[in-house]
Amino acid sequence: MKGPCTTPIGGGFSSVNVALRKTLDLYGAVRPVRSIEGVETRYRDVDLVVVRENTEGLYAGIENEITPGVVTSLKVATEKASYRIAKFAFEYARSRDRKKVTVFHKANIMKKSDGLFIRCAKEVHDAGYEDIEYEELIIDAACMRLVQDPTNFDILLCENLYGDVVSDLCAGFVGGLGVTPGANFGEVNAVFEAVHGSAPDIAGKGLANPLAITMSGVMMLNHIATRTGDTAAKAAADRIKVAYNAAVGEGERTGDLGGSLGTEAFADALVRRLG
Secondary structure, eight states: OBOOOOOOSSSSSOOHHHHHHHHTTOOEEEEEEEOOTTOOOSOOSOEEEEEEEOSOEEEEEEEEEEETTEEEEEEEOOHHHHHHHHHHHHHHHHHTTOOEEEEEEOTTTSTTHHHHHHHHHHHHHHTTOTTSEEEEEEHHHHHHHHHHOGGGOSEEEEOHHHHHHHHHHHHHHHTOGGGOEEEEEOSSOEEEEEOSOOOGGGTTTTOOOOHHHHHHHHHHHHHHHHHHOOHHHHHHHHHHHHHHHHHHHTTOOBGGGTOOBOHHHHHHHHHHTOO
């Protein structure tokens, strides 16, 4: 479990998050997005998952100044990573009884990199996951369809940059980044985190919403239970999820969700419901 890290904009040190993902080979980012009773938004019954390739694309960080005033950024795509994240997405879908995987791409323009990504995804689907519906959407049109009706989507499979942008977009359907957990998976390691920023301007003021990091903790406990067979971890995850759903549903919310509670008060409200 990790907390949010600040990354300087336009200069300074490189992203700690990106370095962590590369070092631990956390290739698969998972962001579940679901409507929560008690959090009113323009949308209802949203229940989708963004699966993001976490190690390549433009986030490979290969940038060069060719000549003063001219900069290039290199987008990296490999068969290995594309096959790996596609298989991860379909395995995730199957293990959770999800019905459809939609691949977002821009292969009409980036024919080599995004073309490779969708080719690998289609091959993985056809090689053993034909029970799961598969579709490909050009990302700009896909975003329009998302905001029209997000309930038409189930699992979204994206390369790195698209997944970063789309996952935050989807968070807006259900109340924002304060109610969306996140996890980064590798073959060996897994890191769980709230996906919102570090917000140093409100540090120590008791204003931060602890729900997202709590939800990420539930994801971590479920992962431990799945990997090790630890029934106590699964039971704890279920209790915490029931408690925070009850708290929010009964109007116990922080300010960003239209409530009046501070950080500790919301935590207390959750603890009271653990039983």
